[in-house]
Amino acid sequence: MFKKLPGDEARNLVSTTPDTAVVFRPAVMQTPAIVTIVIWLSRLVAGLVRLVVRHPVAVAIPVGLGVIWTLYGWRLALVMAGFLPSAGLSWLLLDRASFLRLVGWPLLAWWRLVAVYRRHWQPVMVVSGLGRHIRGRDYLPRLVRVECDGWADRVSVKMLNGQAVTDWADRIEHLAHGFGAPSCRVAVARAGRLVLTFPRRDPLAEPLPALPVPDEASVGPVEIGRCEDGSPLRLKVHGTHVLIAGATGAGKGSYLWSTIRGLLPAMRAGLVQVWALDPKRMELSFGRALFGARYAADPKECADLLDDAVCVMQERADRFAGLQRSHTPTAADPFVLVLVDEVAFLTAYQPDKQLRQRITAALATLTTQGRAVGVGVMAALQDPRKEVMNIRNLFPDKIALRLDESEQVDMVLGDGARDRGALADHISPVPELGAGVGYVRLETSPDPVRVRAAYVSDTDIRAMVAEFAGVGR
């Protein structure tokens, strides 16, 4: 308070008891001028050091020109300044990445700070309720820094003392609209500090064609699409279990097929076996020849196949006990990936109670004990409610595609995921815009990441079958 109200103003802050009998006046201590000067100077030096560290190129240019001016006169400095744009252009053409990192993004960040965030900060904070306007004074969260990259602005914020992350997470729509961004994510940087991510464009707006089948046999992470920041989406399948939830037509099939596609060379090398359960008979049946005998569609056959997977798991657990605690895929002990399309057909909608219980028990056993011995489950379903999928929490990694209701987002991704920006219920139902788009929440990271899987078309599946039929034998 004293920092903001120096001297006489603080002296005038007078308050009284309700009956005005007692008057409180703050005691104002006179600070010697030298102390004030030292404080101001130290702040100036700290600010200069910060400026040099944060913006080395922006500082080096005027300083360099100043040195030339001093040593050789203003004419040479002017000529050098005239060369700057062409030097910048050559740098951009020769090494785009370093130019953008050192010049392009910092300049854009400065512009966005001035033209967008600082300009709208006060009204957005006050109207959204994140700042307070008390007795003529604004108490606002501090806008610390803006950083830019190719797709988003990252705004570092110091919260007001006493604010919680949920205060911000509840207002992501206010923030996005207030700063003219399509969406906003909230992440905690450290105590009291947040990073707000405002995307400027959407790299996932266009469908992605199927990715090439990898040259090398690898058990993963499998590249299956792209993340919102433009980086490849690499999904870990070995050593975890993955649950994919999305309404009908959300594009669950593209996650299943992109994963199979990425694992084909490893399947051919004998390092991976994909066991396919296809109770709807509409998805995995298309590439049946890839799975050999490890394909089931009838619920009874599905239950038998799951029991077989449990047997493999238990046999390995017996063999590995006391010798190894994690699994390395080999031709003798390949990684077994159990793929289940529309798992609710087997766990909830299955009229035969005994069969239903058997399947649920097998899935629960695999998801609780399978990953250490190289048996993983990847299951897709439409309805994530607990009545439909009571073992959904046994899947460490989750993907929420387009969902019908906002409450379903947290059911799939865990508490607070929607507040952190996983707006899976806002994904477009138009296939070109929204199919395959989803939010991934990994066991290791609480922040949901927006992604889009590549679309593996029927023609791609036919080509995969033509080239790799029989790999699952």
Ligand SMILES: Nc1ncnc2c1ncn2[C@@H]1O[C@H](COP(=O)(O)OP(=O)(O)OP(=O)(O)O)[C@@H](O)[C@H]1O
């Ligand atoms: N990754 C994708 N990118 C672009 N379009 C896609 C993608 N995935 C699917 N689509 C489009 O959306 C349609 C529906 O996809 P898909 O059948 O995989 O959805 P689904 O979630 O499996 O639905 P259902 O549960 O009804 O089987 C596809 O026919 C295709 O046109």
